[in-house]
Amino acid sequence: MKSIVVYSVIITLLLSLAQFNLSNAFGGKIDYKKIFKNECQKCHGRDGKVTKRGKKLGARDFTDAEWQASVTDKELIETITNGRKKMPRQGGKLSPEEIKALVKYIRYFVPKKRR
Numbered sequence: 001m002k003s004i005v006v007y008s009v010i011i012t013l014l015l016s017l018a019q020f021n022l023s024n025a026f027g028g029k030i031d032y033k034k035i036f037k038n039e040c041q042k043c044h045g046r047d048g049k050v051t052k053r054g055k056k057l058g059a060r061d062f063t064d065a066e067w068q069a070s071v072t073d074k075e076l077i078e079t080i081t082n083g084r085k086k087m088p089r090q091g092g093k094l095s096p097e098e099i100k101a102l103v104k105y106i107r108y109f110v111p112k113k114r115r
């Protein structure tokens with residue numbers, strides 16, 4: 001009888017360890033480059049310069065410094081989460097953390113200032 005209790009404690013511990021590792025694998029490091037490549041690139045382009053298809057739908061060039069300066073992170077999060085016009089909403093598909101990471105990534109597309 002005692003050994004059953006010991007075993008179940010061990011199994012419970014192992015299970016919670018496995019769960020911890022899983023949530024780490026998914027929540028810890030977000031592969032925003034991969035998400036962008038899979039979910040966004042077809043319209044927004046590999047380097048943030050809009051693709052032909054994206055342009056037709058009304059997407060803009062993420063490397064436009066003036067545009068970058070004119071929008072806040074909050075607005076970008078809002079647009080990605082809820083979508084806007086032809087921009088498909090990602091809220092159901094991506095977690096808030098993933099969307100935040102994508103906004104950071106979009107910020108990388110701004111060209112270095114010459115001058």
Ligand code: HEC
Nearest residue numbers: 039040043057058059076079080084085086087088090102
């Ligand atoms: C089917 C094409 C398509 C896909 C896929 C797509 N977008 Fe868009 N996106 C658009 C269009 C079109 C707009 C412009 C919407 C508008 O008219 O305001 C836009 C706008 C945006 C904006 C706002 C730009 C601004 O003017 O403020 C952000 C940020 C953005 N997209 C990020 C993403 C991210 C991140 C993904 C991937 C998770 C993604 N988009 C996937 C088409 C797309």
